[in-house]
Amino acid sequence: MCFPESIEEISAAVGIACRHRVPFVARGSGTGLAGGATPVGDPLVIVTTRMNRILEIDAADRVAWVEPGVCNLDLSRSARHLGLHYAPDPSSQQACSIGGNVGTNAGGPHCLRDGVTSAHVLAVDVVLADGVITRLGGLAPDTPGYDLRGCFVGSEGTMGIAGRIAVRLLPDPPAVRTLLLDFASVAAAAATVSGIIAAGIVPAALEMMDAPITRLVEDFVGAGYPRDAEAVLLVEVSGLPEGVAAEVSGIGQVGRDHGARHVRVAADDAERELLWKGRKSAFGAIARIAPDYYLHDAVVPRTRLVEVLARVREIAAAQDLLVMNVFHAGDGNLHPLLVFDAREPGIWERVHAAGNGIVRACVEAGGVLSGEHGIGLEKRDLMPLVFDPDDLDAQARLRDAFDPSGLANPEKVLPRGSRCGEATRAPEGTWV
Amino acid sequence: MSAIEDVARSVERAAAVEITGAGTHCGIGAPVVTEGPLTRVAAPAGIVDVQPADMTVRVLAGTPVASLAAALAEHGQECPLDPEDARATVGGVLACGVSGPRRLRHGPLRDAVLEVRVVTGEGRVVRGGGPTVKNVTGYDLPRLLVGSHGTLGVVVEVVLRTQPRAETGRWFTTTAAPGELRARLYRPACLAWDGARTHVLLEGHAADVDAEARMLDLVPTASPSRPPGAHRGRISVEARRIGALATRLRDLEVTWLAEVGVGTVHVGATDPGALDAARFAASAEGGWLLREAGAPDLDPFGLPVPNSALHERVRAAFDPLGKLNPGRLPIAQVQT
Ligand SMILES: Cc1cc2nc3c(=O)[nH]c(=O)nc-3n(C[C@H](O)[C@H](O)[C@H](O)COP(=O)(O)OP(=O)(O)OC[C@H]3O[C@@H](n4cnc5c(N)ncnc54)[C@H](O)[C@@H]3O)c2cc1C
Numbered sequence: 001m002c003f004p005e006s007i008e009e010i011s012a013a014v015g016i017a018c019r020h021r022v023p024f025v026a027r028g029s030g031t032g033l034a035g036g037a038t039p040v041g042d043p044l045v046i047v048t049t050r051m052n053r054i055l056e057i058d059a060a061d062r063v064a065w066v067e068p069g070v071c072n073l074d075l076s077r078s079a080r081h082l083g084l085h086y087a088p089d090p091s092s093q094q095a096c097s098i099g100g101n102v103g104t105n106a107g108g109p110h111c112l113r114d115g116v117t118s119a120h121v122l123a124v125d126v127v128l129a130d131g132v133i134t135r136l137g138g139l140a141p142d143t144p145g146y147d148l149r150g151c152f153v154g155s156e157g158t159m160g161i162a163g164r165i166a167v168r169l170l171p172d173p174p175a176v177r178t179l180l181l182d183f184a185s186v187a188a189a190a191a192t193v194s195g196i197i198a199a200g201i202v203p204a205a206l207e208m209m210d211a212p213i214t215r216l217v218e219d220f221v222g223a224g225y226p227r228d229a230e231a232v233l234l235v236e237v238s239g240l241p242e243g244v245a246a247e248v249s250g251i252g253q254v255g256r257d258h259g260a261r262h263v264r265v266a267a268d269d270a271e272r273e274l275l276w277k278g279r280k281s282a283f284g285a286i287a288r289i290a291p292d293y294y295l296h297d298a299v300v301p302r303t304r305l306v307e308v309l310a311r312v313r314e315i316a317a318a319q320d321l322l323v324m325n326v327f328h329a330g331d332g333n334l335h336p337l338l339v340f341d342a343r344e345p346g347i348w349e350r351v352h353a354a355g356n357g358i359v360r361a362c363v364e365a366g367g368v369l370s371g372e373h374g375i376g377l378e379k380r381d382l383m384p385l386v387f388d389p390d391d392l393d394a395q396a397r398l399r400d401a402f403d404p405s406g407l408a409n410p411e412k413v414l415p416r417g418s419r420c421g422e423a424t425r426a427p428e429g430t431w432v
Numbered sequence: 433m434s435a436i437e438d439v440a441r442s443v444e445r446a447a448a449v450e451i452t453g454a455g456t457h458c459g460i461g462a463p464v465v466t467e468g469p470l471t472r473v474a475a476p477a478g479i480v481d482v483q484p485a486d487m488t489v490r491v492l493a494g495t496p497v498a499s500l501a502a503a504l505a506e507h508g509q510e511c512p513l514d515p516e517d518a519r520a521t522v523g524g525v526l527a528c529g530v531s532g533p534r535r536l537r538h539g540p541l542r543d544a545v546l547e548v549r550v551v552t553g554e555g556r557v558v559r560g561g562g563p564t565v566k567n568v569t570g571y572d573l574p575r576l577l578v579g580s581h582g583t584l585g586v587v588v589e590v591v592l593r594t595q596p597r598a599e600t601g602r603w604f605t606t607t608a609a610p611g612e613l614r615a616r617l618y619r620p621a622c623l624a625w626d627g628a629r630t631h632v633l634l635e636g637h638a639a640d641v642d643a644e645a646r647m648l649d650l651v652p653t654a655s656p657s658r659p660p661g662a663h664r665g666r667i668s669v670e671a672r673r674i675g676a677l678a679t680r681l682r683d684l685e686v687t688w689l690a691e692v693g694v695g696t697v698h699v700g701a702t703d704p705g706a707l708d709a710a711r712f713a714a715s716a717e718g719g720w721l722l723r724e725a726g727a728p729d730l731d732p733f734g735l736p737v738p739n740s741a742l743h744e745r746v747r748a749a750f751d752p753l754g755k756l757n758p759g760r761l762p763i764a765q766v767q768t
Pocket of ligand 1: 025026027028029030031032033035036037048068089090091092095096097098099100101102103104105106107108109155156157158160161162163283372373376409
């Protein structure tokens with residue numbers, strides 16, 4: 001394991017790994033949920049936590065240069081006095097690094113309207129797998145050639161290591177309103193999500209929580225969430241005041257048309273923050289009822305939410321597991337949480353069986369394997385569910401183009417046998 | 433499906449392929465050159481599936497942008513590809529990678545593509561990305577294909593992100609400093625500065641548009657026209673250097689229009705030499721100029737592709753025999 005303090009030191013570390021033909025794995029804060037930063041075998045782990053400086057904030061041009069270890073929330077905090085913020089806000093934003101966000105193409109509640117990480121990364125200075133430092137993308141709007149920047153974002157450390165990152169900052173909106181709608185059924189809440197989008201409103205954020213998690217959060221935070229609701233929607237709209245007012249009433253109307261019991265509009269910033277605190281504490285709150293949870297991540301077309309949520313419940317029930325849903329409903333990004341006690345014998349088989357069933361149900365509904373956590377190790381072997389052999393072969397060749405040596409985070413993202421004609425036998429001593 | 437298979441078979445059989453769209457962007461990129469026979473291939477056309485409640489559309493890449501726009505307009509939606517000439521095909525616009533004038537608010541072209549289906553140089557049909565609005569399953573092929581000038585694959589089908597059309601979209605003009613406009617307006621769709629005046633496109637709720645216009649004394653006007661001239665290009669420069677670039681461009685026989693906050697500067701000239709001079713000015717400010725029309729003797733990009741070794745490997749991953757649009761995007765030969 002090493003802790004470089006500059007991009008040159010990352011390059012030196014990668015260079016040494018290369019010379020000794022040792023695989024290397026980039027690691028930010030280690031909050032990743034797909035196992036992308038998990039060492040497999042005995043690689044060199046290159047940890048970016050010491051590279052946590054914000055190098056420059058250009059307020060006029062709304063661009064920041066950061067080192068990869070900068071904590072996501074620290075960037076927005078540092079830009080706050082300038083009336084700017086960094087839009088991608090994963091729920092783990094107090095801990096995760098911008099480098100890790102680039103690695104996973106992270107999303108967050110406020111990515112519904114403004115886009116996930118890739119839409120906010122302008123340039124990345126990367127250390128390629130042979131130790132060479134190069135810039136992908138740039139601050140000018142276009143560069144001649146392919147969008148290698150776009151390709152690198154979300155590559156989970158398999159195409160090199162980000163050593164310096166330029167991101168776009170957005171101006172804080174003049175008006176922000178946060179709404180809480182509660183429903184007597186999950187189906188009504190899910191139909192409201194589709195209804196809002198169909199009405200031509202794209203909120204800044206549109207999150208859903210089902211009954212079990214709502215109650216838990218309410219016990220934990222006391223945000224005033226209705227304990228008897230089957231589902232709640234937390235919706236935020238922002239922008240210029242008249243547009244925001246029109247969207248607030250439009251959303252209220254769609255909600256009531258779908259049977260919302262209450263439409264609460266936060267009166268002030270304190271109430272808004274309280275409502276968000278509930279959402280952001282969801283994962284912490286679970287510790288109150290069970291020691292362990294498995295958080296899934298998959299996406300379905302938002303028009304299919306109602307049926308897929310019902311399927312998720314059935315699948316969990318069939319394995320006799322409690323499932324809770326707290327997720328980015330606006331973009332169809334499900335996060336079913338399976339709650340359990342790992343000490344229970346045989347529990348992992350059930351958790352994995354349910355998880356597998358959930359992912360398959362999402363794919364059958366026209367969805368994809370992951371919306372924001374990535375593929376890593378967790379979903380690597382499920383890739384053939386959504387890609388055929390030619391698709392996987394093309395991805396494998398693309399990866400080899402970036403990393404001919406095959407030393408950059410091997411064993412992640414693509415299943416063995418992705419290259420057409422490649423032997424699928426595992427080499428001696430590898431972790432499967 | 434069979435139309436896509438047809439493209440795949442043509443590519444497979446061909447020695448070299450030139451991919452054709454509507455021909456509206458043919459000034460972009462270098463001419464296709466090959467010694468042997470050249471097979472012309474076009475992507476099929478047609479709108480496969482509009483999903484307004486999902487804000488996505490699946491479309492065959494040979495579809496004219498105008499047809500796509502009309503189909504989306506029926507649902508009050510749009511996809512801001514915004515080429516100058518709406519006869520352009522969706523695939524052609526994406527391959528050229530030229531973003532529309534509303535990039536300041538709506539982002540670059542590459543952010544609009546969710547899924548791509550391409551025919552690679554070996555005639556395989558490969559899909560990347562996915563149909564949902566959010567997705568990190570596998571590598572980002574959609575972004576890679578945007579701006580690849582047809583050298584990685586024949587884009588045959590795409591899924592695009594759509595958005596509701598704003599209630600109001602109106603152009604205004606003002607002599608206020610562009611920097612001040614950028615600082616005071618909340619996410620305008622376009623700030624097009626010609627050195628004297630700025631054309632401002634505001635989108636949103638009518639009352640908000642009116643209020644912002646009043647606040648800054650903006651005067652209603654028609655949309656600005658792109659700089660005229662037979663020889664045209666677009667400069668890409670860091671947005672903060674537009675002012676310095678303008679100072680240089682003022683001394684030249686060119687007309688120009690800068691997208692403030694973006695860093696795109698549209699340039700037009702009656703003399704190809706003047707376009708070359710604009711390119712020189714751009715490079716003095718760390719930018720570059722893409723030739724878009726005319727100036728046949730001008731290098732199409734004027735700047736070697738950076739990371740040429742990596743670029744060459746990526747190209748070879750999709751088109752190992754170099755069949756697709758050979759010569760269109762010159763990548764410097766790498767010394768090994
Ligand atoms: C409670 C909780 C809530 C979460 N909520 C969200 C959420 O809302 N949205 C979301 O998207 N994710 C969420 N996550 C997942 C996780 O926080 C994100 O994936 C985050 O982007 C990972 O950042 P990290 O710094 O921890 O990276 P790590 O876990 O250290 O690494 C993640 C991946 O990125 C690669 N990587 C790390 N640094 C670099 C680098 N410098 N260059 C190239 N590759 C690199 C690693 O190799 C690995 O593949 C959540 C996690 C937790 C625990």
